[in-house]
Amino acid sequence: MAPQRRAGSRTPESGGAGAGARAEERRRLSSGVKGSVQKDSRRKWLKVAFLLSSAMLGYLLSGSYLLGEDGVTEVLAHQGESLQYKFIEVPCSEDYDSHKRFEGCTPRKCGRGITDAIISREEAERIRRIAEKGLSLGGSDGGASILDLHSGALSLGKHFVNMYRYFSDKVHDTFTEEDFHLYRDVRQRIQQKIALTFGISSSSMYLTKPTFFSRINNSEAKTAHDEYWHPHIDKVTYGSFDYTSLLYLSDYTEDFGGGRFVFMDEGANRTVEPRAGRVSFFTSGSENLHHVEKVHWGTRYAITISFTCNPDHGIGDPVLT
Structure with a gap:
C-alpha cells in the first residue's frame, strides 16, 4: 500500500521546483544589481573621459599648442x-x-x-x-x-x-x-x-x-x-x-x-x-x-x-x- 501523505507536506519534486524558482529570482535580482553597478561605472568613466577630453580641447584651443x-x-x-x-x-x-x-x-x-x-x-x-x-x-x-x-x-x-x-x-x-x-x-x-x-x-x-x-x-x-x-x-x-x-x-x-x-x-x-x-x-x-x-x-x-x-x-x- 502506498504511504499516505500528510496535509501540508511537500514532495521532493515540489520542494525542488520552489527552490529553483527562488534561485532564479535571486539570479534575476543579482543580475539587475550587477547591471545597475556596471551602468553606474560606465557613466562615471564616460563622465571622466568627457572631462579629460574637454580639458585637453581647452588646452589645445588656448593656443599653448598649435597644429601647423x-x-x-x-x-x-x-x-x-x-x-x-x-x-x-x-x-x-x-x-x-x-x-x-x-x-x-x-x-x-x-x-x-x-x-x-x-x-x-x-x-x-x-x-x-x-x-x-x-x-x-x-x-x-x-x-x-x-x-x-x-x-x-x-x-x-x-x-x-x-x-x-x-x-x-x-x-x-x-x-x-x-x-x-x-x-x-x-x-x-x-x-x-x-x-x-x-x-x-x-x-x-x-x-x-x-x-x-x-x-x-x-x-x-x-x-x-x-x-x-x-x-x-x-x-x-x-x-x-x-x-x-x-x-x-x-x-x-x-x-x-x-x-x-x-x-x-x-x-x-x-x-x-x-x-x-x-x-x-x-x-x-x-x-x-x-x-x-x-x-x-x-x-x-x-x-x-x-x-x-x-x-x-x-x-x-x-x-x-
Missing part, C-alpha cells in the same frame, strides 16, 4: 603677453667640446630665455628706425635684407656692399651719434641678462660677428642669402658663437604674418612669437637647433646680437666715423 605645417608647436611666448622672464633649461650638446673651452664662460648650463622687461617698446621703435634708415640705402632683391653696423655690410640687390665705403657721403646724413649710443646701450643690457641667466661674468663674454639687423618680407628669394628659413645651428654655422640673442623690433600678426622663431626639439617645435622689445636668447649649440618661418605678409624687423667666450673672436661696438 611643421607639426605640433608649443608657444613659449605669445605676442600678446608681456613676459617678465622665462627660462627653459635643456641638456648641453657636445658641440662646445670641439672648441677651446673658457672656464667661467663656455656653456655648462644650456637653454633658452625670453624677456620683455629689459628693452621697452618705445626703445624698440627707436632702434627699428635705425634699421629703416640704414636699409633705405640698399636692400635685397629677395626677401631678406641685412645691415651690419660693425662691418658695414649692407644688402644691395643680389650682393653686399660696405656701407661705409659705398655710401660714405651719406652715412653721416643717415645716422646720428645718438643712434649708435642707443645700440651700444641695448647690447650691454642684453649681455648682462645673458650673463646673469647662465651664471657667468658679463666681462668674460665678447661681442662677435656677425651681429646685424634683419628685414624680412615675402618677396621671392633671389639668392641663397635670401633663404633664411632653413634649420641651422649657430655654433656649427659660426664656430665663434656661444650665446645668441634676438631683439624683435616688430609684432607678429600685427606687422607681419608667419616669421615666428622655432626651436626644433625632438618630437616638438617650440615657438617664440616676435613682439617689439622682446629679447630671446639661447646657447648656440645643437641643443638649440632652430629656424624662422617664412614671412607670408608684411615686414619683420629684428637684430641678431651674438657673443663668444673667445677673446680672439671679439669685436668692438660700432662707431660713427
Whole structure:
C-alpha cells in the first residue's frame, strides 16, 4: 500500500521546483544589481573621459599648442603677453667640446630665455628706425635684407656692399651719434641678462660677428642669402658663437604674418612669437637647433646680437666715423 501523505507536506519534486524558482529570482535580482553597478561605472568613466577630453580641447584651443605645417608647436611666448622672464633649461650638446673651452664662460648650463622687461617698446621703435634708415640705402632683391653696423655690410640687390665705403657721403646724413649710443646701450643690457641667466661674468663674454639687423618680407628669394628659413645651428654655422640673442623690433600678426622663431626639439617645435622689445636668447649649440618661418605678409624687423667666450673672436661696438 502506498504511504499516505500528510496535509501540508511537500514532495521532493515540489520542494525542488520552489527552490529553483527562488534561485532564479535571486539570479534575476543579482543580475539587475550587477547591471545597475556596471551602468553606474560606465557613466562615471564616460563622465571622466568627457572631462579629460574637454580639458585637453581647452588646452589645445588656448593656443599653448598649435597644429601647423611643421607639426605640433608649443608657444613659449605669445605676442600678446608681456613676459617678465622665462627660462627653459635643456641638456648641453657636445658641440662646445670641439672648441677651446673658457672656464667661467663656455656653456655648462644650456637653454633658452625670453624677456620683455629689459628693452621697452618705445626703445624698440627707436632702434627699428635705425634699421629703416640704414636699409633705405640698399636692400635685397629677395626677401631678406641685412645691415651690419660693425662691418658695414649692407644688402644691395643680389650682393653686399660696405656701407661705409659705398655710401660714405651719406652715412653721416643717415645716422646720428645718438643712434649708435642707443645700440651700444641695448647690447650691454642684453649681455648682462645673458650673463646673469647662465651664471657667468658679463666681462668674460665678447661681442662677435656677425651681429646685424634683419628685414624680412615675402618677396621671392633671389639668392641663397635670401633663404633664411632653413634649420641651422649657430655654433656649427659660426664656430665663434656661444650665446645668441634676438631683439624683435616688430609684432607678429600685427606687422607681419608667419616669421615666428622655432626651436626644433625632438618630437616638438617650440615657438617664440616676435613682439617689439622682446629679447630671446639661447646657447648656440645643437641643443638649440632652430629656424624662422617664412614671412607670408608684411615686414619683420629684428637684430641678431651674438657673443663668444673667445677673446680672439671679439669685436668692438660700432662707431660713427
